[in-house]
Amino acid sequence: MSIYSLRGLNVRFCRQAYILAHVRAGVAPMPGRTKLRLSLCECSNQQANSRRGYAINTRAINDELTRLKPYLLAAITPLRSSHNNLYQMTGSSKNAEMLQAKDCNISKRKKVTCDKKPCDAEGGADGAGGKKGAPGGGSIMGDDEATRKTRMLLALLAALGLGGLLLWLLTRRKHKVTDSTECTTAPKIIPTVPATSAELPKHVPYLLIGGGTAAFSAFRAIKSNDPRAKVLMITNENRKPYMRPPLSKELWYSAEKGEITKDYRFKQWTGAERSLFFEPEEFFVEPAKLMETVNGGIAVAQGFTVKKLDAAKHIVTLADGYEITYDECLIATGCAPKNLDVFAQAAPGVKEKIMMYRSPDDFEKLKRYADEKKSITIVGNGFTGSELACSLANYAKDKKVKIYQIFPESGNMSKVLPNYLSKWTTAKVESMGVCVMSETSIKNAQRDEAVLKLVLNNGKSLLTDVVVVCVGCEPNTSIALTSGLETDRNLGGFVVNAELEARRNLFVAGDASCFYDPLLGRRRVEHHDHSVVSGRLAGENMVGKKKAYNHQSMFWSDLGPEVGYEGIGLVDASLRTVGVFALPTTSPERRTDNLTETAVMEGGGSGSTVTVNPETPDIKCDPNQADEYTRGVIFYMKDDKIVGILLWNLFNRIGLARTIINQNKKYDDLNEVAKLFEIHA
Numbered sequence: 001m002s003i004y005s006l007r008g009l010n011v012r013f014c015r016q017a018y019i020l021a022h023v024r025a026g027v028a029p030m031p032g033r034t035k036l037r038l039s040l041c042e043c044s045n046q047q048a049n050s051r052r053g054y055a056i057n058t059r060a061i062n063d064e065l066t067r068l069k070p071y072l073l074a075a076i077t078p079l080r081s082s083h084n085n086l087y088q089m090t091g092s093s094k095n096a097e098m099l100q101a102k103d104c105n106i107s108k109r110k111k112v113t114c115d116k117k118p119c120d121a122e123g124g125a126d127g128a129g130g131k132k133g134a135p136g137g138g139s140i141m142g143d144d145e146a147t148r149k150t151r152m153l154l155a156l157l158a159a160l161g162l163g164g165l166l167l168w169l170l171t172r173r174k175h176k177v178t179d180s181t182e183c184t185t186a187p188k189i190i191p192t193v194p195a196t197s198a199e200l201p202k203h204v205p206y207l208l209i210g211g212g213t214a215a216f217s218a219f220r221a222i223k224s225n226d227p228r229a230k231v232l233m234i235t236n237e238n239r240k241p242y243m244r245p246p247l248s249k250e251l252w253y254s255a256e257k258g259e260i261t262k263d264y265r266f267k268q269w270t271g272a273e274r275s276l277f278f279e280p281e282e283f284f285v286e287p288a289k290l291m292e293t294v295n296g297g298i299a300v301a302q303g304f305t306v307k308k309l310d311a312a313k314h315i316v317t318l319a320d321g322y323e324i325t326y327d328e329c330l331i332a333t334g335c336a337p338k339n340l341d342v343f344a345q346a347a348p349g350v351k352e353k354i355m356m357y358r359s360p361d362d363f364e365k366l367k368r369y370a371d372e373k374k375s376i377t378i379v380g381n382g383f384t385g386s387e388l389a390c391s392l393a394n395y396a397k398d399k400k401v402k403i404y405q406i407f408p409e410s411g412n413m414s415k416v417l418p419n420y421l422s423k424w425t426t427a428k429v430e431s432m433g434v435c436v437m438s439e440t441s442i443k444n445a446q447r448d449e450a451v452l453k454l455v456l457n458n459g460k461s462l463l464t465d466v467v468v469v470c471v472g473c474e475p476n477t478s479i480a481l482t483s484g485l486e487t488d489r490n491l492g493g494f495v496v497n498a499e500l501e502a503r504r505n506l507f508v509a510g511d512a513s514c515f516y517d518p519l520l521g522r523r524r525v526e527h528h529d530h531s532v533v534s535g536r537l538a539g540e541n542m543v544g545k546k547k548a549y550n551h552q553s554m555f556w557s558d559l560g561p562e563v564g565y566e567g568i569g570l571v572d573a574s575l576r577t578v579g580v581f582a583l584p585t586t587s588p589e590r591r592t593d594n595l596t597e598t599a600v601m602e603g604g605g606s607g608s609t610v611t612v613n614p615e616t617p618d619i620k621c622d623p624n625q626a627d628e629y630t631r632g633v634i635f636y637m638k639d640d641k642i643v644g645i646l647l648w649n650l651f652n653r654i655g656l657a658r659t660i661i662n663q664n665k666k667y668d669d670l671n672e673v674a675k676l677f678e679i680h681a
Contacts (some may be wrong), residue, residue, distance in 0.1 A: 190236065190237070190238045190302075190303040191302075191303055192301070192302060192304055193238075193302040194287055194301070197304065197318050197320055199287060200287050200288075200322065201232060201287065201290055201291050201324070202324060203291075203324065204231070204326055204327075205229060205231075205328065206230065206232070206328050206329075206542060207231075207326035207328070207329045207330070208231060208232070208234070208329075208332060209306050209316070209332065209333060210233075210234075210235060210333045210334060210512075211233055211237050211241050211302075212235075212241060212244070212510060213243055213244070213531040213532060214330075214334070214510025214511075214532075214535035214538070215233055215241065215330065215332040215509075216278050216535070217532045217533075217534075217539065218332065218535040218536065218538050219298050219539065220536070220539065221535070221538075221539025221540045221542075222539045222542055222543055223296070225539075225545070226296075226543050227296070228294070228295055230296045230297065231299070232290060232299050232324070233298060233300045233301065234301045234304050234306060235300060235301070235302055235303075235304070236303065236304065236305045237302065237359070238302055239277075239360065240277055240302075241279075242264075242277045242278065242360070243276060243528065246276055247357070247360065247363050248357070249391060249557075250267065250268065250269075252394065252395045253266075253391070253394065253395075255367060256394065256395050260364075260367075261275075263275040263280070264276035264277070264363075284297070284298055286299060287300070304318055304319070305318065305319040306319075307319045307482060308483055309329070309331075309482075309483040309485070311483065311484070311485070311503040311504070311506050313325075314329070314505065328507075329505065329506050330507045330508070330509060330538055330539070331494060331502070331512060332508070332535060333475070333476035333477070333512045334475075334512060335476060335526060336474060337356040337357070337469065337470075337472075337473045338471050338472050338473055338474055339356070339471070340471060342442050342443065342445055343445060343467070343469060346445050350446065353452040353464075353465070353466050353467060354445075354452075354467050355467070355468055355469070356469055357388060357468050357469075367395075369466050370392060370395060370399060371399070373399050373400060374401065374465035374466060375451075375463070376402070376403050377404040377406060377466070377467045377468070378392075378405045378467075378468045378470055379406050379467060380407055380470035380472070381405070381409050381411070381412045381438075382413065382470060382471070383557055384470040385405065386405075386412045386413055386425075386429065386557075387557060387558065388470060389405045389429060389436075390432055390434065390558075390559045392434075393432045393433040393434045394432065394560060402435065403434045404437065404462065405429070405435070405437065406437045406440050406441075406454075406456075407437075407438060407440070408439060408440065409422075409439070410439055411425060411426040412425045412559075413425060415572070415573055416567070416572070416573055416646070418579060422573070424629055426438060428560070428562070429559060437456070441457045442456060442457075443456065448463060450465075451463045451464060452464050452466070452467060454467070473526065475492045475493040475494075475511055475512040475524070476512055488524070491514050491523070491524040492514065492524060493511070493524040494513055494514060495514050496508045496515050498549055499537075499548055499549070500537060500541065500549055509531070509534040509535040509537070510534055510535060511524070511525070513534060515534070515549055517550075519661070519664055520569065520570050523570075527554070528555070529553040529554050529555060530553035530555075533549075533551050534549060537549050537551070552569055552658050552661055554566055554567065554658070564649060565649065566646070566647045566651065567645065567646040568644065568654055568657050568658055569636065569642075569643050569644035569658075569661045570636060570644040571636055571644040571646055572636060572644065575636045575637060575638055575644070576636075576637040577634050578634070578637065578670050579632055579634040579648075580633055580670070580671060580674035580679065582630065582679045582680050583628075583630075629648060630649060631648060631649045631679050631680075632649075632679055633647055633650060633677045633679060634646040634648065635673070635674075641665065641666055642667065642673075643661065644661070645657040645661065647677065656677065657677075660673065660676075
């Protein structure tokens with residue numbers, strides 16, 4: 001039983017005890033229930049604006065209890081009746097019903113009247129049908145056994161009521177603060193491994209801050225060039241290094257076929273099975289034994305946070321003040337998922353139904369919702385949001401789980417795909433069973449009993465069991481201010497040179513790095529392949545290779561089993577795009593649509609135009625036709641040069657795309673370039 005249930009019962013017992021005594025003893029009417037509660041609570045509310053937090057004004061409580069003393073004493077005053085059982089009094093039961101209807105603010109029952117008026121407190125209580133001063137008003141010593149039991153019961157009920165009121169008073173202030181503050185949810189405490197920072201080495205040759213893909217890729221590069229390297233990795237997570245992309249794709253399709261294993265095994269597109277973790281547990285060295293290991297290795301300090309870095313003195317300071325010195329250091333802190341203001345500023349009850357999606361813990365939590373046939377709402381139209389919507393729809397197709405996807409843009413992946421392809425993709429996502437609400441935003445979120453009520457900008461409301469926020473992420477650069485490191489104002493991330501070096505012997509890789517691309521200018525990339533490549537190059541430079549970063553990393557995404565695409569370079573829907581697609585294989589003819597689209601910018605710009613491929617002049621492209629974009633290639637243009645390429649359901653051609661971008665040249669006929677990708681093969 002909760003504390004509120006106990007408090008409610010005790011208050012009720014106290015009132016009933018008083019009502020019964022009120023009829024017998026004839027005391028003055030007791031204050032109404034609401035008035036009594038508010039009066040007692042005023043003692044605590046006086047502290048609402050005090051810096052003393054939840055301190056209780058005991059003097060005010062004592063004053064209030066003194067005021068209520070006559071009413072409480074009336075409940076245990078010796079009763080004068082010795083002839084009738086109190087529970088058989090018709091008049092008292094009628095009075096009790098009337099008081100309950102009046103003071104508890106409930107719907108009124110059938111109106112009843114009471115022929116007998118209560119006597120004053122000094123005259124005792126009337127018997128059933130008796131008169132004031134009638135026999136039966138003697139002292140306790142003259143009462144019979146039934147009356148004594150009744151008085152004992154009343155005393156017990158009064159004590160319970162008083163105890164319940166005081167207990168409620170002591171806890172009410174605390175819960176009131178919880179409801180009115182922005183967020184009082186305590187942060188999740190991650191256990192550290194090892195138990196204390198004192199078990200970590202005081203000095204290491206190689207220090208990696210972060211436990212993701214970039215950091216582990218750097219370790220592999222270090223170990224390849226320095227076989228006996230001793231590497232310490234510090235991460236604020238409670239797991240060894242793992243890869244994130246399968247969390248929104250492959251892992252859901254593996255979960256559909258059976259139970260998820262402890263190491264989160266899944267089947268890759270090649271058919272091979274592997275774990276989500278880069279290496280098994282036994283691969284790693286205990287931090288306390290790292291410096292004693294002859295052949296070196298990597299130790300992971302889990303659950304620790306770096307709060308400061310002194311690049312000049314090569315010192316890293318942990319949150320508890322423990323200091324570690326290093327020879328070479330890498331920052332690979334990645335990025336953290338963003339939230340929407342409407343959820344970040346919501347009440348705690350609402351926040352219980354809001355989750356981000358970033359880790360295996362999030363995967364298991366969301367999987368439980370799906371297994372329990374809960375409705376799930378995904379907010380966001382980017383990579384994670386769109387992939388997760390499709391994966392959940394496929395996983396829960398036989399579970400009758402309702403999947404919603406909400407975003408303010410016109411279609412899925414609108415920052416990457418041209419408008420026509422973005423809208424086509426949205427229709428494809430809907431065909432998989434996802435209820436897509438495009439051009440829709442959330443204005444308010446409220447708790448409606450066990451579910452969440454989302455108030456939308458179109459005036460409608462949506463009830464859902466859980467909301468998954470997938471609106472991008474921001475780089476983890478919190479140590480920049482305390483460490484004197486430069487961050488990019490526009491792109492975010494630590495500013496590094498061509499060798500991914502922020503300061504001497506200090507490198508940055510992965511999502512948190514803002515690097516200079518010789519072809520495309522300064523960039524920050526949030527993709528798995530970039531983390532692998534940049535981490536590898538940073539690791540090589542940590543052992544003295546001095547290589548420049550000029551690699552064009554790629555990305556890939558899957559929207560269900562029928563749509564997959566890969567991209568490389570500057571893939572941005574705001575650029576002018578040229579798409580070349582093949583007809584579905586079921587068509588008797590082949591058609592290639594050359595769709596040229598330029599985003600309309602403020603101050604000018606051209607709209608979308610449709611041209612005909614020279615090889616098929618007799619086939620027109622109807623803009624209103626429901627095209628099937630099964631296979632094709634999209635070129636992203638800047639200054640008449642190809643700066644990005646997206647391969648739509650075309651695989652094993654990313655090397656060719658990288659070569660074309662690196663040529664950095666203008667092409668007279670992009671149809672000829674498209675032929676190189678053999679989209680009709």
